[in-house]
Amino acid sequence: MRKQFYILLLTVLLAGVAAELPAQYVFTASGRLIRAQEALNPKQGSLTFFTHFDFNTIGGAYAGQLGNLVAHSIVTNSVHLDYAFTNNILVAINPIVYTDIHHQDAAGNVLERIFLTAKVASFGIANDYVYLGGMATVMLPLAQRWNTFGNPYSAGGPEVGLNFLLSYYADNLFPNESFNANLNIGLYNYFDSGKNISNTPDQTFLVPSNSSAITYSVGLKYPTTSVDLMLEIWGWAFFLEPPVQAYTRESMTFISAGVRLKPIEFLALTLGFDYQLTGREDKTLYGAFGIVRRPPNSPTNYTEWRVLFGVQFNILPIFGKTADPSLIDFTTGSQGSDIILRKLEDIGDDKESTARKIEELRRRRQDIEKNLELLRSILKETETQKKEEEKKPEEKKPDGK
Structure with a gap:
């Protein structure tokens, strides 16, 4: 009876958040679904490496010189390394290696930013059917060009995020191998006040005040011995909006589906697909007092879909004991x-x-x-x-x- 009560309570919480709130980054190599974080860390001494490519394209975004239509594609690559100092404390480093930006003077940002993450989790309640945790992230900007179409908003400030993590596991003895439901809610501050978000050399658009958002994700995972099935709803909701000259200043909601293949114990392959549900209305100001529209024929201010492919290596322990x-x-x-x-x-x-x-x-x-x-x-x-x-x-x- 108690177990059924916790399931009902968690279902109500998940439904409420999903209905109320509207991408977030992949912050850690382990202890997560596609975007959502689990409130359960790996065992002490675990060292995990993860790298992934995100890809999307917009057909007919540009008109070619011969009257044909040219697609607008965005590729992003990042790497992640995390280590569990204890069963409760995990730290991670995540450099964004490359991102397409399609500015006039540059095609992409190389080593765009680095995320530093501390995750405190694995605090069990309700007879270890439910786990609680928290996560803090700091983004250190490295690139010179920001405010790019088709990517989450960023003006080049030292961004900071705080997240509350909640996870329910159907089996309290083997949680990592049981069905689980996960809820993340966080605050994200862009610290973008005074940053120039213009995408042309001869114009300057300074952000008047800091932008902030609520981030969230709701995720379900069904693991088996060889494959994990994952389904998520995630996004962000601005309560202090970026200026009108910013791309991706809308609150957005996404749904993601993915599989994680586990052919051998220390290797996992992840394939995910994101699809935009809300936030397609373009609120960016273009023209003489705004920013240059890129791509000019795009129907929305973001990409409607995105494909993710990732590879995970469990470095330590090398093999199970x-x-x-x-x-x-x-x-x-x-x-x-x-x-x-x-x-x-x-x-x-x-x-x-x-x-x-x-x-x-x-x-x-x-x-x-x-x-x-x-x-x-x-x-x-x-x-x-x-x-x-x-x-x-x-x-x-x-x-x-």
Whole structure:
């Protein structure tokens, strides 16, 4: 009954946020879906590398010299490296290696920016069916040209974001291998006041005040031994809008679907697809007092779709620790072994999966035994106090005669 209550509560929260709020970046290499973050970090000592390409194109965006139509394409590449110092603390570095900008004097930005991320997570509640966490990100700008069509708004300021993370897992013993639902809500400040967002050399458009937005993502993941299926709704909602000369100044909502293939333990391949749901109305000012329209024939101020392809390497640990079921004590005196035995019935023939699960079972059993030892000491103290209280009336009987 309690489990059903938490599922209902989480469903209401997810539905409310999805209905109310409207891309966000991929901040970490591990502990995430496509865009959404899980509130569960990898184990201590995990080192993970991830790189991905984002691609989109707008057909007929430009008129060619021969009367033909030319497409406008945007390619972005970034790399991610994160390390779990403890089970609760993870840090990540994420340089954006290349982004197409299509300015008059440059086709793209090389080493455009670097994101630094600290993620504090894996705090379990509700018998470890629900996990909580938080994440802070800082963007350090490196490029000279900003405010580009088809990319999330940025004016070249040191952007800062704070996020609250919530995750529900259907299996509290093996959360990483169970269905999960994830909610992220955050605040993002662009610190763009005084930045020039003009895309032509002879004009200057200074941002009068800082822009800020609410970011969010709602994600569902269904993992199996060889593939993860993911579905997300995500986006941003400006409550302090960028100036009218800015591209992508609209609040936008996206839906993403993706798969993560896991052919071997230390390698995963991700393929995702983003589709814009809301925010297609172009609110940018063009013309003599505005910015140059690029591309001129684009029907919207952003790209309606985007494809993501990524490769993830789990560097540390290189391979899962070997485990032998015979090393676990399942004698009748082993407290909590009945729970572990029932879980072992669900373990398949896959050796890697079995090894991971046995390690998790061993850790859980150690936690159970620690709690039982604490309970034994409390009961022993209680029994001692009870015996002392029973002796006191007997000692007073001779005095009463």
